Amino acid sequence: MKKTPVIILNGFLGAGKTTLFGNLLNQSKKSNISICAVVNDMSELDVDGTLLGSNPLIEEDKKIMTSISSCVLSSKKGIQKLDFAINSFLNIKRPDLIIVETSGSCHPMPLIRYFKEHQKVMLTGVLVLIDSLLMAHDYKCGETLVPRMQDNMRLGQRDTTNLLVEQILFCSHIILTKGDRVNKDSLSQISNFIKKINSFVSVHSVIYGRLKIESLLELGEYNYFNVAKLFDELQPILDSEEDSDKPYDLATRVINDDRPFHPERLWNVCHQYLDKSINRSKGFFWLASRNKHALLWSQAAGDIGLEIVGTWRASIVEDENHGLLELEIDSLKKQLLKENKRFGDRHCSLTIIGNKNKVDQFTNKLKECFLTEEEIKFWQQEHKFKDPWPKKIVKIMNK
Numbered sequence: 127m128k129k130t131p132v133i134i135l136n137g138f139l140g141a142g143k144t145t146l147f148g149n150l151l152n153q154s155k156k157s158n159i160s161i162c163a164v165v166n167d168m169s170e171l172d173v174d175g176t177l178l179g180s181n182p183l184i185e186e187d188k189k190i191m192t193s194i195s196s197c198v199l200s201s202k203k204g205i206q207k208l209d210f211a212i213n214s215f216l217n218i219k220r221p222d223l224i225i226v227e228t229s230g231s232c233h234p235m236p237l238i239r240y241f242k243e244h245q246k247v248m249l250t251g252v253l254v255l256i257d258s259l260l261m262a263h264d265y266k267c268g269e270t271l272v273p274r275m276q277d278n279m280r281l282g283q284r285d286t287t288n289l290l291v292e293q294i295l296f297c298s299h300i301i302l303t304k305g306d307r308v309n310k311d312s313l314s315q316i317s318n319f320i321k322k323i324n325s326f327v328s329v330h331s332v333i334y335g336r337l338k339i340e341s342l343l344e345l346g347e348y349n350y351f352n353v354a355k356l357f358d359e360l361q362p363i364l365d366s367e368e369d370s371d372k373p374y375d376l377a378t379r380v381i382n383d384d385r386p387f388h389p390e391r392l393w394n395v396c397h398q399y400l401d402k403s404i405n406r407s408k409g410f411f412w413l414a415s416r417n418k419h420a421l422l423w424s425q426a427a428g429d430i431g432l433e434i435v436g437t438w439r440a441s442i443v444e445d446e447n448h449g450l451l452e453l454e455i456d457s458l459k460k461q462l463l464k465e466n467k468r469f470g471d472r473h474c475s476l477t478i479i480g481n482k483n484k485v486d487q488f489t490n491k492l493k494e495c496f497l498t499e500e501e502i503k504f505w506q507q508e509h510k511f512k513d514p515w516p517k518k519i520v521k522i523m524n525k
Contacts, residue, residue: 129247130224131249131343131345132224132241132249135228135253136232136296138256139479140260140405140424140427140429141230143174143228143230144174144178145303146301146303146332146335148178148181149335149336151183153339154223155182157340159222162191163226164208164212164226166195166198166229167229168229168231169195169479170195170378170380173477174227175193176410190215192215199237201236201373205240208240230406230479231374233364233373234292235296235356235357235364236368238296241348248347249347250345250346251298254294254299254300256300256301256303256320257426258304258308258316259304259427261316267312267316268316268319271291271323272322275291286405295324297324299327300317303333303335306333317329375482375483376480377482378485379477380478381409381493383493384468385469385496385497386411386413386417386472386496386497386505387412387495388496388497389414389511390511390513393514395492395495396430402428403483403488404427404478406478407480408423408425408476408477409423409475410435412474413513415513418441420434420435420438421433440470440471441472443455
């Protein structure tokens with residue numbers, strides 16, 4: 127029986143894996159390509175799973191996607207959950223393609239080893255996404271990547287630099303993201319330094335996840351021979367890490383609160399306390415100055431993006447010009463009664479991932495940005511809070 131092809135989307139935190147995955151899901155629906163999906167988020171909040179779960183393809187059939195959260199997929203626990211997910215898919219249907227999106231802290235080797243031994247699926251591609259902007263700013267277009275890893279080796283330590291180099295070493299294809307935000311010379315330098323690390327890899331610049339899904343179906347089996355020596359060298363190290371759900375000195379914190387952020391206070395905290403030690407933060411939130419829309423917070427290193435992901439049900443009910451039938455409004459009101467919260471369905475849920483010695487400081491500063499009880503009274507009296515955030519915010523749409 128022909129084996130089902132599997133593609134792994136790997137790469138560091140904030141490189142654009144979920145954007146690419148969402149684009150591939152949309153294409154599969156249009157092209158009538160049957161796929162199943164595994165999404166991994168090391169945080170309990172599972173933002174990526176929520177975003178992809180709202181895709182029309184997933185909404186039509188929830189069984190084609192499994193979300194694995196609160197652990198990294200390359201850990202012992204993660205591999206066990208992956209095995210259950212893959213076998214569950216195959217028991218229901220034989221898709222044309224299985225796509226596995228890992229969390230940013232996931233080492234590819236345990237996954238490659240797992241798929242090598244699987245009897246019913248065939249690993250065809252390990253696509254590592256690299257943030258061109260981060261590579262240009264933090265690693266001098268890749269020039270300092272290997273020297274920094276060598277410094278770690280001399281000191282007997284492992285951090286995210288080791289992970290990034292090893293992700294490159296194991297990949298079959300490099301996808302450079304955010305290439306429109308660096309100049310062509312920098313993009314070329316990044317590509318050249320990557321090829322010095324992995325001479326077998328092909329490098330592609332992809333903007334906004336625009337990669338044709340048909341190209342993934344044309345790939346042959348992953349070349350295990352190219353990484354055989356790496357397996358032998360890294361096996362003892364990764365064996366010592368397999369029980370760690372959050373490796374590489376990374377820590378995860380979660381913020382859940384129904385209050386809105388004070389827009390100016392949030393702006394100031396991000397400019398004063400956000401640095402390289404905070405690798406990733408993401409989630410859903412609202413601003414006191416913009417209470418209509420549910421906003422997506424997406425930060426990688428020093429780069430923050432705000433996007434509209436929907437409209438709060440409470441704001442629709444409050445809008446006198448909602449344009450809905452009375453029956454529809456009554457239905458929304460019943461849903462809001464179930465929420466039983468002072469701001470209806472409005473809430474803030476964020477996950478922060480970063481160096482375990484620095485993540486608490488930034489998390490606590492973010493918590494200080496919520497409106498105080500006195501400020502909430504002002505807000506209820508329609509007080510206008512100063513808002514320095516850009517007025518033009520992208521709205522996410524499934525095309």
